[in-house]
Amino acid sequence: MNDIINLNNNYYIKVVNKNNEIPFESMNIKNLKLTKLLKKQKIIFQVDFNEFSTKEYKKILKKILLVKNVTMKMKKKLGLDEDKKTIVAYIINFNEKNVAQKDFISGISAIFYPTRYERYNYIYDTVCDYLDSYFYGKNLCDFKNNKCGEKRNTSSTTGCCHHFRNKALGPFSKLVLCEYLNKENYTCDAKCLPCKLFTCDYLEKKGIKFKIKEILLLDVFFNPLQKYFIKYMVFTPKEKILKRLIKL
Ligand code: SF4
Ligand code: SF4
Incomplete structure (x- = not known):
């Protein structure tokens, strides 16, 4: 079953089961290149959790943030509209019980906040909630x-x-x-x-x-x-x- 993850800021991620459910124009985050942006009208990300390890999460999130910022500056369209939702990324091989993968999704959520202040506010609250629940009871x-x-x-x-x-x-x-x-x-x-x-x-x-x-x-x-x-x-x-x- 396909799932939609709300990034809490007007953008969504779609979880898919098969590669053929991913739009052909999406960009695989494993080999993202800024030069490829020039040729694209819309920027949509494709994330396959089987293609990279947890050690690469930091590097990949930084790259997505950079591409997102450049996309906004170039005034290109971010995401694909589907059922009145803007899907910015399609993910495959996602395990919702995997804590590291969920942290990676929180990272994507942080990236799509429109301002740095809102991003920091989200990160601050998310980490506080994590620490509170660690100690709770x-x-x-x-x-x-x-x-x-x-x-x-x-x-x-x-x-x-x-x-x-x-x-x-x-x-x-x-x-x-x-x-x-x-x-x-x-x-x-x-x-x-x-x-x-x-x-x-x-x-x-x-x-x-x-x-x-x-x-x-x-x-x-x-x-x-x-x-x-x-x-x-x-x-x-x-x-x-x-x-x-x-x-x-
Ligand atoms: S009440 Fe305790 S936890 Fe809160 S700011 Fe003061 S020292 Fe820190
Ligand atoms: S054990 Fe006492 S000193 Fe140590 S963190 Fe807890 S409240 Fe603070």
């Missing part, structure tokens, strides 16, 4: 009586949501609760991605660690400086982080 930090595993033998409560009020004062600075911690339900009001990515020694000993280069959406769409801020802008609300990323 598992008590991986082993909270007991409001003390987490890392701080078990200290007087510190509410985990690692503390920071120094005035760093310039050095040892005289006071450790205070983060202002974004919701005191009623102990959740974060800031949706801070760098905080969500943070793992302390306690979690790392349990084998839990998040590396930016291992999260496809972050690795493909951000440059080294942006990645630095994604890692270190802790205690910061989402809007402020996005504002910083868009400037870099």
